[in-house]
Structures are given as C-alpha cells and as structure tokens.
Amino acid sequence: MEIKAAVIGSGIGEKHIQAIDELKFSNVKIICETDPKKIKILKKKYRNKVVTHRENDIFKDSSINLVSIASYDDFHYKQILKCIRYNKHIIVEKPMCLKLSQLKEIKKRLSKKKKIKLFSNLVLRVNNLFLDLKKKIKSKDIYFIEADYIWGRKNKLFGWRAKTKNYSITLGAGIHMIDLVNWLIDLKPMYANAFGSNKMTKNTTFKKNSFNVVILEYPKKILTKISSNCVAHYDHFHELKIFTKNATYINNLQGKFIYKDKKVIPLTRNYPDKKNRKKLIQNFIECIVKNSKKPIMQLKEQFDLMSICFAIEESLSKKRKVKINYI
Numbered sequence: 597m598e599i600k601a602a603v604i605g606s607g608i609g610e611k612h613i614q615a616i617d618e619l620k621f622s623n624v625k626i627i628c629e630t631d632p633k634k635i636k637i638l639k640k641k642y643r644n645k646v647v648t649h650r651e652n653d654i655f656k657d658s659s660i661n662l663v664s665i666a667s668y669d670d671f672h673y674k675q676i677l678k679c680i681r682y683n684k685h686i687i688v689e690k691p692m693c694l695k696l697s698q699l700k701e702i703k704k705r706l707s708k709k710k711k712i713k714l715f716s717n718l719v720l721r722v723n724n725l726f727l728d729l730k731k732k733i734k735s736k737d738i739y740f741i742e743a744d745y746i747w748g749r750k751n752k753l754f755g756w757r758a759k760t761k762n763y764s765i766t767l768g769a770g771i772h773m774i775d776l777v778n779w780l781i782d783l784k785p786m787y788a789n790a791f792g793s794n795k796m797t798k799n800t801t802f803k804k805n806s807f808n809v810v811i812l813e814y815p816k817k818i819l820t821k822i823s824s825n826c827v828a829h830y831d832h833f834h835e836l837k838i839f840t841k842n843a844t845y846i847n848n849l850q851g852k853f854i855y856k857d858k859k860v861i862p863l864t865r866n867y868p869d870k871k872n873r874k875k876l877i878q879n880f881i882e883c884i885v886k887n888s889k890k891p892i893m894q895l896k897e898q899f900d901l902m903s904i905c906f907a908i909e910e911s912l913s914k915k916r917k918v919k920i921n922y923i
C-alpha cells in the first residue's frame with residue numbers, strides 16, 4: 597500500500613512533511629496553507645508538490661489517503677470530520693479538538709468508520725531520555741511525580757492563540773506532560789484538582805489563564821502535579837521529577853540524573869532529542885500500511901488523554917476536585 601498524503605498548515609506541518617517524505621512508501625502530494633506569503637515560499641521550496649489555499653482540493657482528490665492536520669487548534673475538529681467523511685486517515689496535531697462535545701462526536705463518527713485511523717502527535721513518547729526512564733521506574737515504587745511543561749516562549753500566546761475561542765493551555769501545553777506521565781507509569785488518573793492564573797498576562801491580548809497547575813490522583817496511591825507554565829523566564833523545557841521508594845529521577849536545567857543514597861548518578865540518554873520526534877508519525881504510517889505493526893499510541897489512549905484535559909478545564913471552572921469521566 598502506498599500513502600499519498602496532504603498536510604494542512606506549514607508551521608510544525610513542515611516537520612510532518614519531512615517525516616512522511618522520509619519513508620519509502622509515503623509522500624506528501626498536497627500542502628494546504630492560507631498565508632499568501634508562505635504559499636510563495638512553499639511553491640519555491642516544494643516544486644514537485646501541489647501548494648493550495650483551498651482545503652477542498654485535498655478532500656476532492658481521491659488519491660489522497662492520509663491528511664496531516666497542523667492548522668490552528670480551532671480548525672482541527674472540522675477538518676477531522678471532513679477526513680472521516682472522505683475516508684482519509686488522520687494525523688492531527690494536539691489538541692484533537694477544543695470541546696468535550698466535539699471529542700464525543702469524533703469518537704462517534706470514527707466508530708462508524710473503523711477502517712480510518714487517527715493519531716495525535718504527542719511527541720514525548722519517542723524521546724530517548726524518557727524511553728530510558730520508562731524502563732528504569734516501576735509504578736509500585738512511585739508515590740509522587742512533578743511534571744512541568746515550561747514553555748519559555750510567552751510571546752507565542754499573543755498570536756493566533758489569543759484569538760482562538762476556547763484555546764486552553766492544558767490542551768496546548770500541559771497535554772504533553774499528562775501524556776508523558778500516563779505513558780511512563782502505564783496508568784490513568786481518577787481525579788483532577790486544578791488551579792489557574794492569568795497574573796502574568798492580565799493586561800495583554802491573551803485573556804485566558806497563562807499558568808495552571810493540577811493535582812492528578814492515580815491508582816496505586818500515586819499523586820502527580822502537572823503544570824502548564826506559559827509565562828516563565830526559562831528555556832522551553834519538559835521538567836520532570838519522579839519520586840520513588842529508593843531514588844529520585846530528575847530532568848531539569850541542571851541536567852538529567854538519578855539522586856540516590858546522597859549520590860548523583862548522571863543519565864546519559866538524549867534530551868530534548870528533537871530528531872526522534874518524527875518517529876511517532878512514521879510509526880503511525882507504518883501501522884496503516886502493515887496491520888501487524890505495534891502503534892506507539894492507541895486510539896483509546898488519545899481519547900483518554902483528551903478526557904483528562906477536559907476534566908481539568910471542568911475543575912478550573914467549578915473550582916473544585918472533579919472525577920474524570922472517560923468518554
């Protein structure tokens with residue numbers, strides 16, 4: 597089977613193009629971009645691809661069997677529905693959608709078209725350091741995890757994110773750390789208690805919370821504290837501390853190491869390891885082509901992750917702890 601793909605949006609979408617074109621059985625035929633300046637550049641850069649501003653050029657083309665959605669967050673939902681209607685496999689940048697009702701609708705429509713595969717790009721699962729940590733830790737020994745998504749790029753809040761209705765930093769940032777923790781310990785939380793703040797952005801065009809922190813309660817008496825920190829003076833960083841019975845595993849600006857018996861044992865695997873990120877998209881494409889290939893992320897895990905994010909939003913608006921309802 598050959599994969600003929602289309603990519604919508606050419607910010608992070610350009611990374612999707614690279615990942616898809618690198619595999620021998622897949623390539624990008626169409627790029628859809630709405631910014632006229634970018635269209636000019638794309639036409640010069642990708643001479644053997646169709647560059648268009650009309651997304652319907654993709655849906656009308658029956659040779660396209662995969663669509664990679666890297667548009668702004670508020671386009672994802674409608675573009676997913678179109679992919680389902682026109683029988684195209686779907687790669688969608690996180691977040692899949694911005695409302696719980698949309699998530700339920702996507703699930704319902706996908707359940708009627710079982711052959712269509714959908715995958716959302718949660719890149720930390722292929723990070724070399726985190727893969728190593730996953731092997732080293734055991735959930736039975738863990739009592740607390742701190743996982744902080746520190747954006748270090750505050751100015752990005754004031755572009756399309758400020759204009760997007762229902763934009764959420766949980767869905768846009770913290771989602772990566774929630775997915776990382778779920779995957780590291782192979783569990784999903786039962787309760788969420790979240791707190792948010794707009795203190796650092798209140799006199800700006802960004803009208804939502806620019807910082808939030810949530811306590812998630814997992815089975816096996818594991819507590820986690822996960823923050824979406826979009827305003828810190830910091831590097832763009834996925835900071836992690838895993839506290840276990842015998843040792844503490846740390847990734848922070850000081851380095852990556854295990855603290856055990858008052859000794860610092862360095863961890864040697866790569867972080868941020870950006871070159872491996874394309875492996876996730878490539879694994880998804882391999883799963884479409886070969887049914888026997890094991891997916892790095894199951895569809896159910898993606899719906900569960902989104903359910904957790906929406907529970908965090910609910911906790912923020914109700915100002916109390918909520919039970920997470922998995923759709």
Ligand SMILES: NC(=O)c1ccc[n+]([C@@H]2O[C@H](COP(=O)([O-])OP(=O)(O)OC[C@H]3O[C@@H](n4cnc5c(N)ncnc54)[C@H](O)[C@@H]3O)[C@@H](O)[C@H]2O)c1
Pocket residue numbers: 604605606607608609628629630631634651666667668669671689690691717718719756768
């Ligand atoms: N997985 C990750 O680590 C990761 C990282 C960055 C961004 N993202 C996600 O990717 C998406 C895009 O973010 P970005 O950082 O690339 O933004 P960006 O502003 O850098 O680029 C987005 C591009 O898409 C184009 N675009 C937007 N909507 C479009 C549409 N409907 N049709 C055609 N073109 C459209 C814009 O003109 C722009 O050129 C967002 O959903 C974001 O959350 C994910």
